[in-house]
Structure formats: structure tokens, C-alpha cells
Amino acid sequence: MSTVTSAVRLPQKGSALVFLQRYGVYLAIALLLLFNLFFTPNFMTIDNFRVQFIQVVPVLIVALGMALVIGTEGIDLSVGAVMALSAAVIPLYIGYGPLPAAILAVLAGCLIGLANGTMIALIGVQPIVATLSLMVAGRGIALLVADEQLKSVIDPGFLALGRGTIAGVPYSVLLALILVGLVAVLVNRTTFGKQLVSIGGSRRAAELAGLPVKRVLITIYILAAALASIAGIIQTARLSASVPSTVGNLIELSAITAVVIGGTPLSGGQVKVLGTVAGALLLQLIAASLIKHNVPDAYSQITQAVIILLAVYLQRGKAVLK
């Protein structure tokens, strides 16, 4: 009897919750924009949005890779170190031109991804410690590569990546959009995407089903590192300097937050690409709104923490409701 009533009740009780879980992040963005429309002067301007988009790009790109990793029930703490390493490599090879330098920077980052993937997929080390060890070692390596120095980068072709625009849209934003599209296609339209999600659902089942679990996992960690390297390159171009000691510091936390707010569960088995984009945008808009109202950084950090808790609390019952 009680099971029947609960079975009838669940969807009704759930519908508002399900809506919030699925569209909560978009709703939050809409509400925030509405608030700013009325209460923040000069917020709803093209210039402001251009600034916001430029600022969100590094976190967004890192979060895309993080979403893939989290989809496999993993986590990658080393993304900030990867950004630092790619930033450190740029000034070494910028003499050969911007493109070779960028390619080498991405390759260097991919080495860290390969190390992560090997430890996790082949040896079976837990993702959090494996990537923790490379987070610590990776930044050290980056600093050694850079001789522990800040180096300015003046190559005009390279700096265009940070400053150039096409029809008012900055290159970096355009690049981020392309990457979002590629990752979305990868997740939703390819066999690889299906394999990724099924590993996150149950690694054991995926192994028994004969999926190339190890290969997919290694590839995912390399992809995450490649995306983080690109973020490092963009950041370097924007600053017109390679700053391996600080670039990407704590970005893993922002990226994980963006992914989780965007509706990708930490328990894996799902990847929400658009949600991740929205999650990163929401974090950026919150920070910007608080700054424009002169709220001290301390309180914006507390606000961010409360929002993470709220978002995850709402998603808590997801598995049950589905």
C-alpha cells in the first residue's frame, strides 16, 4: 500500500526537483542576469559580456576536460600544474613561431596526462592520489623548466590569441566555442563517448562487456591534459607572460565546481557538456556581479561555497528519481 502511494507521489514530488536538477543552472543564470539588468549599471553591455567571456575561457576549457574525467568516475587535480607546464614551455620555443611553440606546450601537458592515465588505468591507482602526485610534481617540473622565472612573451602572432578578434568575438572565445562543440560531438555522437560513459557507469561491467577500458581511460586523461594545456596557452597569451608559479592555481577546484553545478554527477556515468559551459558561466557571473557591487572577495568565496552545496544538494536524489 505504502509503496503504491509513494510510487504515485514520487513523480509529482519529483517534477519540480527534476526540473531544478536539469535546468537549475540555466535558471540561476537567467535570474542573475535579470538581477543585474535592474540593479547593476553597465552590466548588460556588449563590452562587459566580452570581458566576462574572455575571463571564463580558461576555466571553461579546463572544465570540459574535467567533465570527461568525472564522467568516468575519476577526478583530475593536476590540471593547474598542466597549465603551468604548458605556460613554461611556451617561451622556450616561441622562437620557432607561435604554432610550433603551442604544439610543444600541448605535447608537454599531454605527458602529464599520460602519466595520470597510466597510473590510473594500468596500475589501478585511485584518480585522486595519482593526479595529486602529479599536481605537486607537475608544478615543480614547470618551475624547473622555466628556471623559476616569469618570462614575458612578445611574439605578436602569439599575443593575437589573447587580444585579436573576429567580428568583435575574441579568438580565445571562438577557440573555446570550437572546443565545446568538439567535446559535445565526442561525448554524444561517437563510440568513444558511449564507452566513456559506460566506464563511469560501471567499470567492471564495461570490462566484462569487452570495452577497451584501459585505452579509453588513458585517452581521457590525455585529453583532459591537452585541454588544460590549451587553457595555459591562452592564459599566457592574455598575460603576455609565462607565469608558471601562479597560472592555474586552484583552477581544479573551479573546474570541478563548474562541472558539478552543470549537472554531471561526481559518481560518473554522465557527461553534461552544455551544463558544464553553463556552470562555468554561472561561476563567472556570480563573481562579476559580486565584484560590481563591491562585495569583498571573502564573501564571494563564501557565496560560491553555498552555491556548490545547494547545487549538489538538489542533485542528491537524482539516481533515485530516475
Place this chain on the structure above:
Amino acid sequence: MSLALEPSVGPATTKQVTRERIAGNVQRYGAAIVLGLLLVVGSFAFPTFPTLSNFTNIATQSSFLLIVAVGMTFVILTGGIDLSVGSVYALGGILAAYGSTWGIAGAVLLPLLVCGAVGILQGLLIAYGGMAPFIVTLAGLLGIRGLVFALTNEGANTPLIKDAAVTALGQGGMLGLRWPVVIAVVVVVIGSVLLARGRGSQTVLAIGGSESAAVLMGLPVARVKFSVYVVSGLCAGLAGALNAAYSSSGVPTVGVGLELSAIAAVVIGGTLLTGGRGNLIGTTAGVLLLTVIQNLINQVGSLTSSVQAVVSGIFLAVVVIIQTVLSRTQRL
């Protein structure tokens, strides 16, 4: 016949048993063995290493991390994680500095009360709210650091400790050991006794082994999960308060990345991140190992903090790889 077909189900051969025992012991005492080796090698390599004052330094430097790592061990034993300890550590320091105007009682009780409350809040959300420890304590890491900066005018204030009794708590000591070291030892002993004899200890290990099995056995899973986060909050707050007493001030920026050192120490000490197995002696060895490595690198002198980071990172990687391989051997 069935033995030949399914060797893993049949009775284990003596050879297997021996191998399992060796693997288990290496995992349990590996950190202590490596620590012993490093101490010997370090003593021969650097004449300035095996001095009383250097060892006292190592002990003092380790004590703060050790107290944090004891709480972290409890959390990790249940298969959880506490990322908030670095921020809670800073909060403990700030509150100890503010509380020191009421003397030593204020400097100790205020941080313990507030940091305990932080642990209670996180424990409630994790144990009774069913939220992932990683996310709750990540929010804790951000939110509590925010609180620390809010309390110190965006980190511009560094509240000083003027009460002599409070600074004595950090800088004084007995038998050549500073109070933080003595307190850390006491915390380890109490923690070990709790783990060995406490009513909840079996539940702690059972949750880490298999949470659903622990629930089905009727163990007080939620209550114990809740309490480990309170313990962790208290430990981090205590360590922060002692560190503030030691440095005569509450510094808003201390403890950034401390959670990672604590996790690394616990893992190096042989506690499985998946929970269910581990002990505080291992954690102590893990903490000492991290500090000794740092100390040895400093002895070399010409090596920078980047080299230190590379060495610690690679060391951690090697340890977890060995552990993973060993625990696989044990399962055979």
C-alpha cells in the same frame, strides 16, 4: 580438481600465504622502513642532519601536520575525504589569536568550538544529507577560507598573540620537546586507543570496507560517519591554534594545500584511500617521512622548493603505485 580450476577459492598454499603476509607487512610498515633508511642515509651524508636541534626542529614541524593527519586518517578509513582541513587550520589559528585576549582557555576553546562546529556541519551534510564528502568539504575549503578572510579584513590583519601563557603553549615544552609535539603524541595515542578499542572503531573500518554491508549489519553508520568529520574539524582547529601559538600570530594564509599534505601522509602511511584499513602509527611515519625529505633537501642547500615539489610528488606516486600493486597481491 576444483582446486586446480579455481585456485583463489580453494585453500591457499603456504607460498601464497607468505607472499600475502610480506605484502601486508610492507604496506603497513613500509613508511617506517623507508623513514629508518632515510634517517641512516641522511646521518651519513650530512653532518648537520643528525643533531639534536635538527631533530627537535623536525619534530616541531611535523607536529602540526600530524594532528591534522590523525583526523584525516579517521575520515579516510571510512572511505571519505576532508579537503577543508587547510582552511579550518587557518580558521583555528585566527580564532586562537582573537581568543587569546581571554587567556589560554579562550585561545584553545574558541578554535575548538568553532572548528568543531564546522565539522558538525560537514558531518551532517555528508552522513545525514547523503552528499559526497569530496564536494561538501570542497565547499568547506572555499567557504571557510572566505570566512578567514572576512574575519581578517581580507587578510590584511594578522592578529597577534600577546598573552605569554598562550605563546608558551606553542614555544615552551618539556623534556626538550615543544608542547605541540607532546600534544601531537597524545593525540596519536588517544586516536590509536580509540581505533583499537573504541566502540565505533569497528564501524569506522566496516564503513570503509563496504558501506552497504555495514548498514545491513545494523552498524550505526551515519553516526560514525558524522563523528569522523567532527574529529577531523577538531584536529585541524587544534593544530591551527597550536601553530598560531608557536608563531605568536594567526596568519590568514596558512594551511593552503595542507589537505594535500595530510592526504599524502595518510596514504604513504599505508591507509588505503578506499578505506577499511590503516593505522595511526603509519600516518605518523608518513608525516615524519614528508618532513624528513623536506629537511634533507634543505640540507643539500642548493636545491630549490621546485625540486622539493618534484621529489615529494614522485615519491607519493611511487608509494601509491607500490601500495596498489601490493594490495592486488594480497587479494590473489
